[in-house]
Amino acid sequence: MASTxxxxxxxxxxxxxxxxxxxxxxxLPTTLCQGCGHNSIASQIVAACYEMSIKPERTxxxxxxxxxxxxxxxxxxxxxxxxxxxxRMAPIATGAVLANLSLKAIGVSGDGDTASIGLxxxxxxxxxxxxxxxxxxxxxxxxxxxxxxxxxxxxxQVIKSQGENPFLPVDICMEALVANCGFVxxxxxxxxxxxxxxxxxxxxxxxxxxxxIISPCVTFNNRGESTKSYSWGREHVDPLHDVTVVPMRExxxxxxxxxxxxxxxxxDGSRVLLQKLSRDYDPxxxxxxxxxxxxxxxxxxxxxxxxxxxxxxxxxxxxxxxVESPLALLPAEALRPSRESLEAILNENR
Amino acid sequence: xxxxxxxxxxxxxxxxPPVVNDFSxxxxxxxxxxxxxxxxxLLRALxxxxxxxxxxxxxPSNIQGLPTWFLIRVNPDGYTARTxxxxxxxxMNQATLAEDLSQLxxxxxxxxxxHFKLSQAREDVTYYAFPLQRLLKDIEVPQGRRDYxxxxxxxxxxxxxxxxxxxxxxxxxxxxxxxxxxPVRSNMAMVEAAAEWAKANLVKQDPFRVERxxxxxxxxxxxxxxxxxxGAIYGGVxxxxxxxxxxxxxxxxxxxxxxxxxxxDPHSGKLTCAVIQAEDEVAAAGxxxxxxxxxxxxxxxxxxxxxxxxxxxxxxxFFAEVPIVIWDVQRIGPSTGLPTRTxxxxxxxxxxxxHGDTKQTLLLPGTVAECxxxxxxxxDLAERLxxxxxxxxxxxxxxxxxxxxxFVYPDVPMDRGKVLSAExxxxxxxxxxxxxxDGDGITYRTLPGTDHPLAAYFNRGTxxxxxxxxxxxxxxxxxxxxxxxxxxxxARSYMPAPVLREKHGARIGLIAYGSxxxxxxxxxxxxxxxxxxxxxxxxRSVPFTSQVGDFIRAHERVYVVExxxxxxxxxxxxxxxxxxxxxxxxxxxxxxxxxxxxxxITWVRAxxxx
Numbered sequence: 001m002a003s004t005x006x007x008x009x010x011x012x013x014x015x016x017x018x019x020x021x022x023x024x025x026x027x028l029p030t031t032l033c034q035g036c037g038h039n040s041i042a043s044q045i046v047a048a049c050y051e052m053s054i055k056p057e058r059t060x061x062x063x064x065x066x067x068x069x070x071x072x073x074x075x076x077x078x079x080x081x082x083x084x085x086x087x088r089m090a091p092i093a094t095g096a097v098l099a100n101l102s103l104k105a106i107g108v109s110g111d112g113d114t115a116s117i118g119l120x121x122x123x124x125x126x127x128x129x130x131x132x133x134x135x136x137x138x139x140x141x142x143x144x145x146x147x148x149x150x151x152x153x154x155x156x157q158v159i160k161s162q163g164e165n166p167f168l169p170v171d172i173c174m175e176a177l178v179a180n181c182g183f184v185x186x187x188x189x190x191x192x193x194x195x196x197x198x199x200x201x202x203x204x205x206x207x208x209x210x211x212x213i214i215s216p217c218v219t220f221n222n223r224g225e226s227t228k229s230y231s232w233g234r235e236h237v238d239p240l241h242d243v244t245v246v247p248m249r250e251x252x253x254x255x256x257x258x259x260x261x262x263x264x265x266x267x268d269g270s271r272v273l274l275q276k277l278s279r280d281y282d283p284x285x286x287x288x289x290x291x292x293x294x295x296x297x298x299x300x301x302x303x304x305x306x307x308x309x310x311x312x313x314x315x316x317x318x319x320x321x322x323v324e325s326p327l328a329l330l331p332a333e334a335l336r337p338s339r340e341s342l343e344a345i346l347n348e349n350r
Numbered sequence: 351x352x353x354x355x356x357x358x359x360x361x362x363x364x365x366x367p368p369v370v371n372d373f374s375x376x377x378x379x380x381x382x383x384x385x386x387x388x389x390x391x392l393l394r395a396l397x398x399x400x401x402x403x404x405x406x407x408x409x410p411s412n413i414q415g416l417p418t419w420f421l422i423r424v425n426p427d428g429y430t431a432r433t434x435x436x437x438x439x440x441x442m443n444q445a446t447l448a449e450d451l452s453q454l455x456x457x458x459x460x461x462x463x464x465h466f467k468l469s470q471a472r473e474d475v476t477y478y479a480f481p482l483q484r485l486l487k488d489i490e491v492p493q494g495r496r497d498y499x500x501x502x503x504x505x506x507x508x509x510x511x512x513x514x515x516x517x518x519x520x521x522x523x524x525x526x527x528x529x530x531x532x533p534v535r536s537n538m539a540m541v542e543a544a545a546e547w548a549k550a551n552l553v554k555q556d557p558f559r560v561e562r563x564x565x566x567x568x569x570x571x572x573x574x575x576x577x578x579x580x581g582a583i584y585g586g587v588x589x590x591x592x593x594x595x596x597x598x599x600x601x602x603x604x605x606x607x608x609x610x611x612x613x614x615d616p617h618s619g620k621l622t623c624a625v626i627q628a629e630d631e632v633a634a635a636g637x638x639x640x641x642x643x644x645x646x647x648x649x650x651x652x653x654x655x656x657x658x659x660x661x662x663x664x665x666x667x668f669f670a671e672v673p674i675v676i677w678d679v680q681r682i683g684p685s686t687g688l689p690t691r692t693x694x695x696x697x698x699x700x701x702x703x704x705h706g707d708t709k710q711t712l713l714l715p716g717t718v719a720e721c722x723x724x725x726x727x728x729x730d731l732a733e734r735l736x737x738x739x740x741x742x743x744x745x746x747x748x749x750x751x752x753x754x755x756x757f758v759y760p761d762v763p764m765d766r767g768k769v770l771s772a773e774x775x776x777x778x779x780x781x782x783x784x785x786x787x788d789g790d791g792i793t794y795r796t797l798p799g800t801d802h803p804l805a806a807y808f809n810r811g812t813x814x815x816x817x818x819x820x821x822x823x824x825x826x827x828x829x830x831x832x833x834x835x836x837x838x839x840x841a842r843s844y845m846p847a848p849v850l851r852e853k854h855g856a857r858i859g860l861i862a863y864g865s866x867x868x869x870x871x872x873x874x875x876x877x878x879x880x881x882x883x884x885x886x887x888x889x890r891s892v893p894f895t896s897q898v899g900d901f902i903r904a905h906e907r908v909y910v911v912e913x914x915x916x917x918x919x920x921x922x923x924x925x926x927x928x929x930x931x932x933x934x935x936x937x938x939x940x941x942x943x944x945x946x947x948x949x950x951i952t953w954v955r956a957x958x959x960x
Contacts, residue, residue, distance in 0.1 A: 028819075057805060060644070060798045073808060073820070080798035082643055083810040084636070085662055091591075091633040095640025095648060096798065098589055098624040103644070103799050121636075124629040323620045327588040328645025328797055332764045334622055335586030335647075337612040339759045342584065345608075346756050348525065349570040350398070 017053035017249065025050050027075040032067055037189030037215030037230075038137045042074040044192050045106065045135075048199035049076065052247050052270070059104045060096055064089040064118060067144050068110030068137035068215070079106075087118025090125035093132050094316070100326040101317040104203065105132040112142045115151040115170040126179040129207040131315045133199065136172050136210070137189075139217035140228040147220030154227050159220075173307055174293050176210040177286065183209035184289065184308040188233045189216065194304060197272075200245035201306065204266035207315040214302065233302055240283075240292075240305030242275035264309050274306060283309045366457070366557040369437075371401050373558045375422040376436035377504070378443045378450045382414030384498035385442065387526060387537070388505045389420040393751060394522035395514050396424055397571050400564040404430025404868065405751045406944055411596070411689040417446045424560060430753055431869035432944040438512075438558060440504050441466065451475070459556045461507055476556040478548075480507050485547060489539050502537045506544025511552065513559045516545060568756055574721040574747040574865075577757070578651075578677055579604035581725015583612050583623070586764055588646030590625045591637035593656060596689045597745035598679040601651040602627075631656035635663035638674045642667075643809055645769075645797035647729040649675035653745075654683045654696050657703065664738055665704025666811045671784075671793070671834070673732035673767065677741045679748040682942045691942025692745035694864055697918040700740045701892055707831055711841055712892040713741045716849070716867040718754035720890070721747065726760050727846070733767035735841050736792060744913075746944040747865035768794045772802040783807040783818040784830060791837030838893065845891035848898060853883035858958060859905035860937075861898075863889040863919060866911060866945040873950035884954065889919070894926055902930045909957070911950060915940040 014021050025046040030039050049059065056078035063069035065086035072081045084092045089107050097105055114122045114136050125134070140153040149162055151170040158164050176184045183205045185198045195213060202209035214233055216222050222229045227236075241262075248269030264272040264283070274283065282288055289308040296303040323330070375392075379385035386407070393405040404423045410416040423430055435455045441447045441462040448469065451460060456474040463482035471477065482503050491499045509519055520538050527533045579601050582590070592602040606625050613622045624641075628634035634650045641648035652660065657678050667674050678700055682693035701710055713728055715721045724741050732739040768788075775781055775796070781804045784793050796805040807818040814830065815821040851874060862870045867888055874886045887901045902908050902923070908930075910920035917936030924931040937953045939945065 055801075057801045057803070058799060062640075078803050078806050080796070080800075080806045081808045081810075082640070083808065083812065084639075085666055085811065088632065088636045088663070091628065091636025092640035092643075094626070094633070095589060095591065095637035095642070096644040098626065098637070099641040099644035099646040099648070100797075100799050120629060121633055124633065128626075317624075320624045320626075321620050322624055323615045323618055323622055326645075326799070327622060327624065328799070330586075330588070330622055332586060334615070335588070335613075336584055336760065336764065341612055342580075342757060342759050345580065346570050349572045350566075 016050055018055050020050070020055070022046065022050045024078065025056060025076050027077050028073050030071070030074045032070065033219050035218040036067070037139065037213070037217070038068055038071045039074065040189045040192055041135065041137055041195060041213055041215055042071050044196040044199055045075045048196050048203060052200050052203045054104055054203060058102070059106060062089050062093050062096070062105060062107040062132070064109050064113035066110040066113050066142070068108055069113060071108050071137070087113050087116070088121060089113065090118060090121035090130070094125060094128065094130050097131055098317060098320065098322070098327065100328045101131070101322065102326050107132050107134045109134065109136050111136060111138045111140060111152040111172070112150040115172055115175070119151070119170070119175070123175060123179045126176050126181045126208050126210065128316045129182070129313050131207055131317070132209070133202040134208055134210045135199070136212045137215040138172060138212055138228065139215050139221055140169070140226065141217050141221040143217050143220055157226060171293060171297060172210070172212040174290075177289055177293065177308055180313065181210050181308070182207050182310040182313050185209070185211045185306050187211060187213045187304045188237050188302060189213055190230055190233050191237060191239070191304065194239060194243055197243040197245050198306065200247070201243065201266065201270070201272045204245070204248070204268045204270035206267040206311060207313060227300065227302070236300070236302040238301050238303050239277055240279065240281045240303060240307070241277055243305060244273040244275070246271045246273065264306070267311055272306065283307060286310070368559055369557045370559055370561050371424050371426045371563055373424060373438060374433045374436040375438040375440065375508070376450070377420040377422070377440040378446050379418050379420070379501065380443050381409055381412055381416050381418040383501060385418065385420065385501045387498065388501040389422065390526060390751060391505055391519055391522045392508060392514065393422055394525060394571055395509070395518035396422070396560060397566050397753060398518045398521060399515060399560065399562045400566050401560055402426065402428040402430060402563070402565050403753060406432055406746065407750060408943070409690050417443055426563065426565070428565065429868065429872040429947065431872055432946050434946050434948050440508060442501065442504060459558065461504060461511070478507065478511065478552050480544065480548065485540065485543055489543050492536055495536070499536065499540045502540035503544040506541040507548045509541065510545040510548035511554060513561065516542065566753060569753050570756055571751055571753055572718050573600070573749055573751050574715070574718045574743055575601035575679065575749060576604040577718045577721035577754070578725045578741070578743065578748070579608060580757070581722040582649060582675075582729075583608055584760055585726025585729040586647050587649055587729065588623050589638065589641035589648040590623070590650070591628050591634040591641070591648070592651050593628050593631045593634045595653045595656050597681055597749045598651045598653045598656070598677065600749060601677060601679065631659035632663065635660035635674070635676070638676075639663050639667050639672050642672045642674045643798070647675070647733070649677065651677040651679065653679050653681045655686065657696060657699065661703050664710065665706065665708050667738045668704050668708050668710060670809050670811055671736040672738070672809070673736050674738045675728040675732050675741065676738060677743060680742065680744040682940065688942050690745070692865065692913065692944055693940065693942065694744060694913040695915070695918065695940070697742065697914070698921065700742060701922060709838060711735070711737055711739055713739060713846070714863040714890050714892070715741060715743055715747065716864050716888050716890065718747065718752045719757055722757040730762070730765040731844055734765050734792070734844060735837065736767060736795065737837070737841070742864065744865050768792055770794050770796050770800075772800050772805065775800070775802040775804045780804065781807070782816040784814065784833070785816040786833050786836070790840045791833050791835070792840060842893050842895055845893060845895050847895050848890055848901070849888040850897065850901065851886040851888070853878045853885060856883040856885040857906045858884045858954070859901055859908040860884055860886045860911055860950070860954075861889060861901070861908055861919070861923065862886070862911040866913065869945040869947045869950055870911060872947035873954070876947060876951055877954060882954070882958070892922060894923070898923070899927055902927055902934065905933075907933050907935060909935050909937045909954070911937045911945070913939055913945060
């Protein structure tokens with residue numbers, strides 16, 4: 001495991017590299033149900049941002065509508081947030097990062113928000129490689145409207161009010177992967193350590209990082225036969241690897257067994273250490289990732305970890321060929337062309 | 351010699367007094383044949399000769415093969431509205447020839463290729479047939495450009511018959527092809543060959559001709575969408591998110607075209623504005639909202655069907671008070687409607703777009719110069735008032751080329767509205783996003799990224815208190831909306847005042863807005879000349895300013911003239927001035943065509959001459 005570096009030991013105890021305490025990352029008290037997976041994820045977002053020394057003021061929190069989308073209120077109150085429209089977190093995020101590419105965007109959506117009403121917008125955000133940590137708190141149901149099936153509900157699942165779900169579920173990781181996402185991970189809210197490390201890795205990624213986190217709904221979808229329940233998750237969770245993220249500016253000090261470990265370098269200088277568990281898995285192979293997801297679907301496995309990683313694709317602001325300084329902060333002189341330039345255009349149109 | 355078939359019978363026509371600079375031409379072609387280049391060359395050459403001119407393209411929703419008509423009006427007094435009749439037909443489409451011919455007034459002119467079949471020719475029309483196929487054979491035509499070059503033949507014939515200077519045609523083509531010599535040369539070869547042929551073979555027998563007039567000095571020739579794009583660029587737009595739709599696409603195209611020239615950082619060579627073609631209009635509006643929230647001047651451009659998809663975001667932006675600009679280049683609906691025909695049919699929808707208690711603010715450009723002005727001013731208003739601003743253009747204004755006043759460079763510094771910096775927050779020591787500190791309903795905002803622990807707030811479409819925290823308390827909900835309504839009252843004082851055109855002794859008032867301005871001004875002058883003075887007020891915004899109420903009260907009857915089925919703006923005016931409602935009447939037309947002065951005159955006479 002990584003231990004502390006010289007840099008880290010020099011700072012006051014209980015503070016991170018930007019001089020903040022963990023309590024500086026707190027949000028408002030949750031109003032979600034007790035035991036909801038989303039609460040656990042909110043706590044891990046707090047821990048991950050603290051450990052990655054990300055300044056809350058330099059972060060934006062985005063969401064759509066639904067239980068999951070309420071959760072940005074429950075972490076990092078010192079960050080600007082936008083709780084937008086159902087299924088429309090993606091365009092809000094796209095506009096916001098184009099306006100200010102210096103901000104770190106964290107999006108929290110749900111399975112209804114992303115895989116039902118917002119599937120189109122989700123895929124286009126991925127296709128454009130909008131820089132954002134895109135977390136889907138996936139529980140297979142609509143909680144706020146009292147438990148209807150979402151597009152990720154299991155086929156054959158029974159809900160008292162709706163009967164049996166006849167449709168196969170949308171696999172969010174698969175959708176991300178076929179849309180050419182360069183960071184695809186799956187996790188389980190019942191494995192908070194892995195959730196935290198994967199969020200840390202996503203925070204260091206430069207494009208769209210999709211995290212599909214199975215996050216049980218204790219009120220409407222937590223019966224043992226549901227693949228979105230705590231008990232099913234605990235029984236079936238099958239981590240690909242043990243994930244540890246070493247933030248930038250910190251040194252790796254671990255017992256290193258070259259045959260058992262893969263290191264993934266992130267563009268911000270952080271490193272993701274993947275300690276091999278039961279299977280050999282190369283997260284840089286897209287074909288391998290697709291095969292893995294297919295295997296997980298066929299065998300009903302909850303395979304978790306970093307499923308795919310590829311940092312080759314340029315993120316959207318780079319493609320747009322924009323100035324380095326955030327557009328939102330440009331002074332009027334940089335935004336309004338000269339009087340002479342207008343005269344020239346008028347003359348060309350006479 | 352290929353002269354008029356009825357030359358003998360119409361010989362008297364040649365004796366008619368000349369009609370100089372005062373007639374209309376209709377060019378009937380097939381769309382996709384490149385006739386736009388020819389038509390605009392004629393238009394621009396006339397303009398450069400100092401003759402007031404207007405052009406309108408009546409085109410189908412189709413890529414290639416369906417009938418298209420281009421109208422060119424020249425007028426010594428500067429009236430450029432569409433006319434109900436055209437005097438000169440350039441018939442380049444056999445399929446519509448018979449009908450086009452039947453539309454000509456007595457004494458009209460028909461110019462057509464001599465291989466066209468002309469059945470049941472009218473005898474009160476002057477005909478000029480020209481040998482298009484022979485002309486094409488005689489000159490070298492670049493591969494694949496035959497149709498385009500063919501259309502240059504009528505340019506040459508028309509120029510010769512009317513007296514349009516070939517040098518000005520050449521300059522017009524040079525403007526069109528942005529100075530590239532080869533296309534100018536190959537197109538001019540045909541223009542000159544056709545003009546030469548016409549000079550040698552056609553005997554002028556009609557009275558129509560043009561003369562240099564010196565009446566376009568200082569003016570420019572441009573379409574409204576390009577002007578809007580330029581306005582946005584000079585207004586500091588930082589994000590345009592859009593989705594292709596007729597007739598709005600050319601706004602985004604023009605903005606994209608001009609960005610590298612006007613908004614490139616001189617040091618890095620990189621751009622200071624992002625343009626993104628979204629996956630649909632929902633996303634286009636959402637990107638604008640996200641960008642505006644994060645601090646850029648963000649806009650989208652669309653037309654009716656796209657506006658429908660933007661409804662939810664429009665409501666969110668109104669309620670969460672995010673300053674976006676939405677250009678609605680209106681076309682005729684409902685539904686897909688006629689995508690290439692003009693209308694003023696989105697007024698009520700735009701005014702109230704968004705569910706619940708939503709009331710949006712509209713700007714109404716009436717000229718191409720105003721498209722430029724509102725292009726930049728809309729951002730000042732949006733950021734000052736922290737609300738969406740809808741700019742209601744239409745197909746006629748947006749896509750047609752108009753003669754317009756030179757644009758005035760923005761005469762005020764950018765107004766970025768009430769934004770608190772980290773230093774402000776340090777000094778003040780507190781921040782509540784929706785607290786009405788100044789009593790004008792406009793509250794202070796902070797931009798994401800502002801480096802101060804007090805800066806953050808939670809932007810949301812859900813009920814909120816002054817600190818933007820979620821709240822379901824009745825007094826918070828209603829208090830917040832009441833405050834937004836105060837802001838709407840404040841907004842009035844920022845709205846552009848209407849333009850008033852008065853005639854001595856008028857008892858009747860006309861109210862109109864947008865692209866119908868040219869028809870209204872002309873109708874007003876003609877009515878006055880015939881002894882029937884009316885006053886004319888052109889609205890430039892909703893909400894209205896106090897001049898509108900004054901105008902209504904000062905007249906016995908007021909007619910609201912507009913291009914929709916039953917008076918959308920008339921309804922808004924009546925809502926605003928209920929005590930005057932009985933005196934406010936509608937004059938409406940909803941046929942997809944630009945308004946004409948003669949229509950307005952017919953309406954007014956029918957209602958006012960007893």
